[in-house]
Structures are given as C-alpha cells and as structure tokens.
Amino acid sequence: MAHGSAPKTEFKNPVVRWIDARLPIFTMMIKEYGVFPMPKNANYLWSFGGIAMTMLGIMILTGIILAMSYTPSTPDAFNSVERIMRDVNYGWLMRYVHMNGASFFFIAVYIHICRGMFFGSYKQPRELLWIIGVVIFLLMMATAFMGYSLPWSQMSGWGVTVITSLFSAFPLVGDGLVTWLWGGFSVDNPTLNRFFALHFLLPFVIAGVVFIHVWALHMTGSNNPTGVEPKSTKDTLPFNPYFTSKDSFALVVFLTLFMAVVFFAPLSLVHADHFKPFDPMVTPPHIVPEWYFLPFYAILRAFTFDIGIPFTGIVVLPAKLQGVIAMFGSIVIWFFLPWLDRSPVKSARFRPIYKWCLAALLVSFCALGYAGSQPAEGLPVIIGQIATLYYFVHFLVIVPFLPRFEKTLPVPATISEDVKRK
Amino acid sequence: MTSFVPKLLATAALALTLTGAPATANAASEGPKPPARHWPHQGMFGTFDKSALQRGFQVYKEVCASCHSMNLLSYRHLEALGYTPGQVKAIAAEYMITDGPGDDGMMFERAGRPADRFKAPFANDQAARAANGGALPPDFSLIVKARAGGEDYLHALLTGYEAPPAGFEMNEGMHYNKYFPGHQIAMAAPLIDGQVAYADGTEASVDQMASDVSQFLAWASEPHLEERKQMGFKVLLFMAVFAGLLFALKRKVWAGAH
Numbered sequence: 001m002a003h004g005s006a007p008k009t010e011f012k013n014p015v016v017r018w019i020d021a022r023l024p025i026f027t028m029m030i031k032e033y034g035v036f037p038m039p040k041n042a043n044y045l046w047s048f049g050g051i052a053m054t055m056l057g058i059m060i061l062t063g064i065i066l067a068m069s070y071t072p073s074t075p076d077a078f079n080s081v082e083r084i085m086r087d088v089n090y091g092w093l094m095r096y097v098h099m100n101g102a103s104f105f106f107i108a109v110y111i112h113i114c115r116g117m118f119f120g121s122y123k124q125p126r127e128l129l130w131i132i133g134v135v136i137f138l139l140m141m142a143t144a145f146m147g148y149s150l151p152w153s154q155m156s157g158w159g160v161t162v163i164t165s166l167f168s169a170f171p172l173v174g175d176g177l178v179t180w181l182w183g184g185f186s187v188d189n190p191t192l193n194r195f196f197a198l199h200f201l202l203p204f205v206i207a208g209v210v211f212i213h214v215w216a217l218h219m220t221g222s223n224n225p226t227g228v229e230p231k232s233t234k235d236t237l238p239f240n241p242y243f244t245s246k247d248s249f250a251l252v253v254f255l256t257l258f259m260a261v262v263f264f265a266p267l268s269l270v271h272a273d274h275f276k277p278f279d280p281m282v283t284p285p286h287i288v289p290e291w292y293f294l295p296f297y298a299i300l301r302a303f304t305f306d307i308g309i310p311f312t313g314i315v316v317l318p319a320k321l322q323g324v325i326a327m328f329g330s331i332v333i334w335f336f337l338p339w340l341d342r343s344p345v346k347s348a349r350f351r352p353i354y355k356w357c358l359a360a361l362l363v364s365f366c367a368l369g370y371a372g373s374q375p376a377e378g379l380p381v382i383i384g385q386i387a388t389l390y391y392f393v394h395f396l397v398i399v400p401f402l403p404r405f406e407k408t409l410p411v412p413a414t415i416s417e418d419v420k421r422k
Numbered sequence: 423m424t425s426f427v428p429k430l431l432a433t434a435a436l437a438l439t440l441t442g443a444p445a446t447a448n449a450a451s452e453g454p455k456p457p458a459r460h461w462p463h464q465g466m467f468g469t470f471d472k473s474a475l476q477r478g479f480q481v482y483k484e485v486c487a488s489c490h491s492m493n494l495l496s497y498r499h500l501e502a503l504g505y506t507p508g509q510v511k512a513i514a515a516e517y518m519i520t521d522g523p524g525d526d527g528m529m530f531e532r533a534g535r536p537a538d539r540f541k542a543p544f545a546n547d548q549a550a551r552a553a554n555g556g557a558l559p560p561d562f563s564l565i566v567k568a569r570a571g572g573e574d575y576l577h578a579l580l581t582g583y584e585a586p587p588a589g590f591e592m593n594e595g596m597h598y599n600k601y602f603p604g605h606q607i608a609m610a611a612p613l614i615d616g617q618v619a620y621a622d623g624t625e626a627s628v629d630q631m632a633s634d635v636s637q638f639l640a641w642a643s644e645p646h647l648e649e650r651k652q653m654g655f656k657v658l659l660f661m662a663v664f665a666g667l668l669f670a671l672k673r674k675v676w677a678g679a680h
Contacts, residue, residue: 040679082494082564085646092646093653237679245675249668256661263654264466267567275568275643285603 032218037236038243039224041415045115046222046243047250048108053210054251055105060203062098063147066091070150072196074189077152078277096266102144103269104258106292109137117337118358120346121223127338129216134334136213139206141293141331146199148290152192155271157278158287160195161187166300169321186280226418227346228411235415286375294372295365300327301376302388326388333395340395343403350409357398364390456571456578456601459633463640469648470641472504477620478638479503481631484618486562489554489609491542494563495642498536502645503638510536517541555595557608566636566643573636575601580632583611 011017011026020026038046069088071080084091113133116122122130145163149156164181168174183190221230230236237243261268269291273284289297303322308315333340348355364387371384412418462471479500482492497514501507514534519541522529534541544550551558566572578601586598586605596606613628620626641647 079494086494086499092650096650241675242679245668245672249665249672252661252665252668256658256665259654259657259661263650263657266650272568272570275564 032239033244034238034240036218036239037230037233038222038239039230039235039415040237040242041226041419042222042224042243044246044250045111045119046224047247047254048112048115049217050247051251051254052105052108052112053214054255055101055108056203056206056210059098059101059105060207062094062101063200063203065094066098067200070196072150072193074152074192074278077150077192081151093262096262100258100262100266100269102147102290103292104254104261105140106144108254109140110292113137114362116223117361118348118355119223119225120227120341120343120348122338123227123341123346124338125220126216126223129213129220130338131335132209132213132216134331136206136209137334138331139202139209143199143202143206144290144292146195146202149192149195150199151274152278154273154276154278154282154284155287156274157187157280158273158284159289160191162287163289164191166320166324166327169318169324171321223346224415225347225349226412226415227350228413228415228418231414232416288373291369291373294370295368296327296330296372298368298370298372298384299330299388299391300324301372301381302326302384304381304385326392330391333392337395337399340399341403342400343406343408345408345411347411350411351406352409353406354398354402357394357402360390361394364394454600456574459574459577461573461637461640463637463647466651466654468651471637473622474634474637475503475641476505477622477624477631478634478636478641480618480620481613481635482562482638485612485631486635487540488543489550489559490562491544491559492540492562492642493542494561495540496536497534497538497540499645502641507536514538555608559609562639562642564643566640568643573640576636576639577632579607580613580635581628 011020016026066084069080069084069091071077081095084095086092088094116130116133145159149160164178164187167177167181170177179185181191182188183194224230271288288294300323303319303326306315306319307317307322343351343354345351348358367383367387368391371380371387374380412421462468462474482490497510500510500513505513514536517534517538518531519534519538520529521532524530544553547558560568566576569575571578579599582600582602584598584600586592590598590605592598593606596608597610598605599607613631615628616626618626618631624630
C-alpha cells in the first residue's frame with residue numbers, strides 16, 4: 001500500500017506534517033481510502049467485504065473479553081461459560097454477540113464469495129486476490145470449528161470427535177494423525193487446551209491475511225457489475241465520500257439485522273445439545289455442525305459405498321476416504337477457479353447460460369445444507385448426492401467447457417456507457 | 423438484469439432459514455411434537471410472570487428438588503423472582519451447607535447463605551443413580567435450553583403420563599410418557615393434583631404446577647431475558663435512526679455523482 005514513490009500530499013497541520021514526513025500513514029490513508037478510485041457502478045454487494053472485516057473486528061473484541069472469564073479445562077469449561085452467561089457483567093451480551101457473530105460473519109463472507117463468483121472477480125488480474133480470499137475462508141472454517149468446541153457441550157465434544165476422526169480415513173498415517181490432533185487417545189483436556197490456544201491465535205492470522213487481501217485489492221482495484229475495467233476517471237468515483245457513505249449505510253443495515261437476532265432470537269441457530277455438558281459415554285442421537293458447515297458436511301456424507309477391485313473384495317477407496325477427499329476438494333477447487341474458467345467475459349450478466357448454471361450451483365449448495373442438517377438416511381441422502389454431483393460437474397465440466405458453446409451478450413466498452421444505457 | 427442477483431440472494435436466504443429450522447427442531451423426533459403453548463415471557467415484548475415464577479420455585483423446592491439439582495444457581499439469584507433480600511436469606515437458611523475445613527481441619531455444617539449454590543439432593547452422580555434405580559436425574563439449571571421444544575416440551579412431559587398403548591413392551595421400573603423420546607422414562611409421574619399448597623391460593627392442578635415450574639425453569643435457563651429485550655429495543659431504535667441518517671447522507675453525497 002505504501003509506495004515510497006507515491007506523490008506526497010501537503011498537510012496544513014504541522015503535527016500531521018511532522019508525522020507524515022517520518023511515517024507516511026496519512027498519505028497512505030488518503031491514497032487508499034480517500035482518493036482511491038472505485039468503479040462508480042459498484043452496487044451494494046461490494047459492501048460485504050467491509051462488512052466482513054467489521055465482523056472480524058467484533059469477533060476479536062468480544063472474543064478477547066470472553067477469554068478473560070473462560071476456563072479451558074474439561075471439568076470447568078462448560079460452567080465457566082455459564083458463569084459468563086449468569087454472573088459476569090454483560091457476559092450474556094458478549095457471548096450472544098460472539099456466538100451469533102460467527103453466523104453473521106459467515107453470512108457476509110458467503111455473500112462476498114457469491115458476488116465474486118457471479119461477477120468474475122476471480123479472473124485476471126485478480127487471481128491472487130481470490131486465492132488469498134479462499135485462504136481466509138479456510139482459516140475462518142478452522143477457527144469457527146475450534147470455537148464451537150470451547151463450551152465443551154455435547155455438540156462441542158461430539159462435533160470435535162466426528163470431524164477430527166475424519167483424518168483417520170487417510171491410509172497409513174490416519175490413526176497416528178488423529179492421536180496427534182487430539183494430543184492423546186481420545187477427545188480430552190489436551191484437545192480442548194490446544195483448540196482454545198488456536199482459536200485465540202487464528203483470528204489474528206486471519207486479520208493478517210485480510211490485510212494482504214486488501215493490499216492485493218488496492219493493487220488491482222475493485223471489479224464491478226460489468227466486469228469491464230475502468231478506462232478513465234469518468235468510470236470511477238473517489239472512495240471518500242462516495243463509498244464511505246454507501247458502505248456505512250450498508251454496514252449499519254447489516255448490523256441492525258445482526259442486533260435483532262442477538263437481542264430477540266439469540267438461540268435460533270443453536271441445537272439443544274449445545275446446553276448439555278460433554279459426556280464421552282453418551283452419543284447424541286443426531287450430531288450436526290453449525291449451519292455454515294452443513295453443505296460441506298453433506299458432501300462428506302454423500303459417498304456411501306466403497307470403491308474396490310470387482311470380485312476380489314479389495315477396497316481401494318473406502319466411502320469415508322472418498323467423502324473426506326470430496327469435502328476438502330470442494331473448497332480446494334476454488335483455488336483453481338481463475339484457470340478453470342476460460343471465458344473471456346468476466347461478469348455473468350453477459351453470460352446467459354452460465355448465469356443459470358450459477359443459480360443452480362447456489363440451489364444445490366442450499367440443498368446440500370438441507371441434506372447436511374438431516375439424519376443420514378432416506379431422501380436427504382439422495383438430495384445430498386445429486387447436489388454433490390452438480391457441485392463438482394459445475395466446477396469441473398461446466399466452468400471449463402461452457403465458454404466453447406456459450407454465446408455471450410455484447411459487453412459495454414466502458415462503465416460509463418453501461419451506466420448511461422440504463 | 424441487475425435484479426437477478428438480489429433475487430438470488432433472497433432465495434438463498436430463504437433456503438438457509440428453511441434448512442436452519444429443522445436442524446434445531448428434530449432432536450425429539452421420536453415422540454410427538456409437544457403442543458405449542460403461549461408463555462408470558464415469549465415474543466419481543468414478553469416478560470416473566472413473577473408470581474408464576476415464585477409458584478414454580480415452590481414446586482421445584484417441594485417436589486423436583488428431592489432428585490434434581492440446580493448447580494448453576496445461587497439463592498441470591500432468587501431476588502429476580504421478586505423476593506426481598508430478607509426472604510432470600512430465610513430461604514437459604516432452610517438448608518444446611520457443608521463448609522470448611524475450619525481451623526480445626528474438620529468440615530462443618532452451617533445454615534445456608536444467599537451466596538451459596540442451591541444445595542444438591544445427592545453428593546454425586548453415583549449417589550443419585552443409586553437412589554433412582556440406575557437413572558440419573560438431570561440437573562435443572564439449563565433444562566429448558568437443553569431440551570428441544572423448551573418450555574413446551576417440559577409442560578408436555580409433566581402432563582404426558584398415561585397407560586402404555588396395548589402391545590407396548592415396557593421395561594422393568596419404567597413409566598410410559600407420550601412425549602419422552604422412546605416413551606419410556608425412569609421418573610414416575612412427579613405431580614398429582616393438590617401436591618403443593620400455593621402461598622397465593624392458586625389451585626395446584628397438575629397443569630398449573632407444570633406450567634409454573636416450566637416458567638421457573640425457563641427463567642433459570644435464561645435469567646437475563648428481560649434485560650436482554652429491554653436493551654434490544656434501545657439498540658434497535660438507535661440503529662434504525664442511525665441507518666436513516668446514513669441513508670440521507672448517502673443520498674446527498676451521491677446526488678452529484680452522475
């Protein structure tokens with residue numbers, strides 16, 4: 001962000017001038033958030049990056065406050081969370097903001113990702129920006145998963161057991177890997193201790209990677225609904241005051257919805273088993289992860305038969321390993337999206353067929369969410385399998401091969417031309 | 423064409439709400455769904471009915487507490503039910519609490535104080551199981567949040583005892599309950615009409631006691647419910663006004679943009 005060669009702004013205030021001559025922080029802020037050129041047609045979907053960043057800040061702040069009263073040990077963790085809820089001043093508020101904040105952070109990030117996929121924000125020259133974003137999403141998933149374990153409830157303990165046990169599917173190293181993750185031979189105190197340590201650390205790692213994400217964004221500039229790069233100053237508006245005012249409004253509307261849930265429906269996304277202390281001897285009838293993991297959980301469970309050499313009984317790929325590979329693969333595939341998509345047109349606005357393929361992807365992702373929330377039997381399994389099939393067909397067949405057949409609509413020459421046409 | 427994206431997002435949001443709901447509701451899939459009742463503390467404006475909470479506490483104290491602990495609550499918390507500090511002191515003093523070790527190195531008994539946790543009926547889980555035919559009576563501190571269906575389920579369970587249907591195989595020492603998952607519960611029907619003599623003269627029918635104790639346990643699970651809603655109104659009012667101002671600001675700024 002800070003370029004030594006960038007032209008210095010003249011400041012009237014002598015203190016500001018003194019500081020800026022030694023550390024050009026004011027110059028940088030003006031360059032990146034004052035005069036920074038934004039495509040003038042960027043709509044409210046472009047506000048969700050800033051919203052997600054605010055949610056990260058809220059999570060770190062409430063998380064640190066919660067950590068001050070939380071005890072990461074198996075006999076005390078559950079009761080220390082309840083002490084926060086009952087006896088710590090405004091502890092209930094901090095916890096409900098943190099608990100539901102995770103959901104709203106994921107809502108913002110999912111919208112942000114959908115926007116990127118629809119308008120082709122992953123394409124040249126923003127490939128690295130996109131990849132860094134996928135890294136952030138993976139870090140968020142790890143952080144959220146470990147945070148879910150901290151109250152040491154039935155859902156926490158059994159969620160940890162189910163997800164860490166996935167690693168046992170890997171041949172040869174699997175069992176050793178699981179023991180290493182647990183820090184012992186079962187999910188126990190060492191597991192909770194390390195999950196707490198990592199849950200505290202990772203948000204700061206995320207903040208660092210977000211900084212790099214924003215840095216990369218400010219090199220290429222923002223994409224826009226046309227997918228056409230700005231050609232002149234007529235296509236852009238300075239970030240301040242245009243997008244500071246627009247983003248602030250979007251942020252406050254989003255936070256209003258968030259606060260409505262925190263104060264009036266804070267338990268709407270929580271399962272009753274999250275309020276029973278973890279008992280390793282009693283398995284809950286129905287173990288489910290948080291809603292934002294359900295689609296991936298459904299992909300994991302979509303593989304129901306072993307693949308082997310026929311008539312020999314030799315299993316080459318057990319169902320569990322297929323599921324684990326597919327689940328991790330479903331996100332790893334995003335890393336390759338910039339190169340899988342061969343279309344010269346960025347925005348799906350001008351791709352009449354691909355637009356509907358993306359809609360089908362969103363529908364199948366939601367269907368996966370439904371399948372993941374249900375017990376693994378009957379119709380939900382079949383829905384999950386069909387949706388998993390479409391998910392991979394979309395990324396591995398439709399995205400690379402559709403551009404050969406699709407007739408795209410005429411793309412406007414400039415952003416201004418597109419804005420005038422409406 | 424630009425309206426395509428918002429439409430998609432709305433569909434996605436709807437789908438998420440639809441998929442989120444069954445995830446929270448299907449734990450008690452084995453029994454019939456408990457009938458939804460109206461509770462005074464429900465909804466945006468709902469507050470606890472303090473006389474119901476006091477009656478519910480009386481039911482807990484005289485009936486449930488012989489088996490069920492409430493380890494997360496202290497007697498001082500009862501002030502939220504409308505008891506005066508003096509009354510809370512008197513309630514706490516009814517219990518003998520083991521304290522110590524004293525200066526002589528021995529544990530001793532003393533009268534309870536408001537700062538003490540509710541005295542548990544059993545010394546440990548093993549003692550509780552031994553006294554209850556092997557079944558562990560769950561702690562009640564969080565019972566409303568820890569059961570799918572919450573208050574509705576508790577009320578249904580307490581009033582759901584009946585004779586097993588013909589051909590239903592019952593295990594030794596178990597009792598048939600319409601709403602308990604699997605229908606076989608170790609606890610015998612705990613409430614009978616007129617079991618407690620309510621201080622306020624309310625008739626102590628099973629339905630009344632079940633309703634009162636469910637409200638008391640709802641409070642115990644979520645003691646800051648009223649404070650939360652009150653703060654919520656202020657926060658939402660502030661946010662709505664702030665959003666309105668920001669919208670006006672944005673309109674003004676963008677008026678000169680095109």
